[in-house]
């Protein structure tokens with residue numbers, strides 16, 4: 434029986450966020466090896482779960498190596514990155530493998546190397562030699578680099594944002610690897626990167642023009658001789674040379690065709706580039722719109738403090754506007770370990786006066802004074818059984834306090850930064866989201882899967898911050914130039 438290694442190192446790194454990601458932050462989210470990989474990911478709606486599911490059915494032996502993932506944040510510390518990579522390399526060299534499944538993110542930046550995923554893939558390739566088939570999966574927010582693609586045999590990337598097809602991509606990667614090992618296909622891949630930046634708010638795979646691009650991609654995948662195809666709209670919050678969308682086609686042995694088809698997809702996006710720049714609704718208008726909606730609650734997406742994009746999770750600008758205008762009641766989750774400790778010291782059922790949020794930096798609003806009652810304290814562990822963006826099943830937001838204010842707002846304070854991918858984050862505290870007028874979710878498109886079912890509508894709010902929808906706010910040093918829309922006159926020279 435042929436033996437297939439399964440390894441993963443995933444992080445979405447926001448280079449505009451000054452807090453680096455260390456090893457402990459990987460441990461807080463998930464850093465497991467050997468058999469633990471199977472218990473942690475086996476049932477999860479994640480690519481690792483999909484790989485583990487189909488490998489036995491394909492007649493292949495699974496060799497779980499190591500998986501590491503951390504909540505998006507600043508670039509990964511050199512020591513943490515090198516240590517985890519060395520462990521992966523160690524485990525690979527300790528096994529005799531016939532193939533490898535590698536789940537990377539594609540937007541990981543380490544403090545000492547900007548194309549960290551490219552380096553990870555290249556180091557693994559160097560170790561196993563040129564002939565071992567490696568099939569890689571990437572997040573849709575990958576800034577795909579030639580080094581990543583050049584280091585592996587084939588690649589497949591999530592096709593949905595919110596990311597709900599992660600498990601299926603893992604299954605697909607395993608099938609491509611199996612067919613390669615059987616000698617039935619000989620994957621050749623081509624990557625095309627037009628000089629373009631796609632706004633995070635234009636990346637939703639259900640909305641035009643992305644929906645059109647994904648339909649065209651699916652048609653292509655069903656053609657004879659095409660192994661798979663992918664579109665990665667990219668991650669504008671990583672200031673790297675490969676920032677921007679990637680169009681990738683994998684064919685069975687036909688390099689020129691792979692390149693032509695990838696060019697065709699990229700051209701289609703380029704032709705609609707004016708539709709790929711979107712900004713959100715101003716804060717005041719968003720709160721007014723929410724209060725005017727009697728069918729509520731309305732979810733206000735705090736795009737400038739998009740935790741899944743690496744922001745601090747304690748931005749207060751929407752809460753400030755809600756309180757200032759006497760709107761609500763609102764449900765707001767804030768990362769604030771100090772306020773949690775104050776609630777824990779005071780105790781459940783007691784009244785507290787706190788200054789909440791706004792403590793990480795001066796970019797996402799000030800701390801906000803609140804008075805209210807501590808309704809519950811929770812260890813922060815919750816399980817998500819449905820397919821949700823990110824595919825995590827076991828989640829941990831650290832010690833968490835729910836404070837109900839005199840105005841009826843529910844302020845959830847947690848001790849570990851947690852992106853709002855799962856409604857269980859608040860349901861586990863006994864909160865009934867439908868009893869509020871306003872739900873604040875700190876993200877862009879990703880929280881839609883969790884919040885849309887309990888909301889009358891979703892409003893993307895143009896909050897400032899390190900994940901603002903307007904990349905013109907950022908000072909780039911490494912991104913490609915020229916790039917549309919930063920340089921509006923950009924010409925894509927294909928000669």
Ligand SMILES: [Zn+2]
Pocket residue numbers: 572573574596
């Ligand atoms: Zn993503």
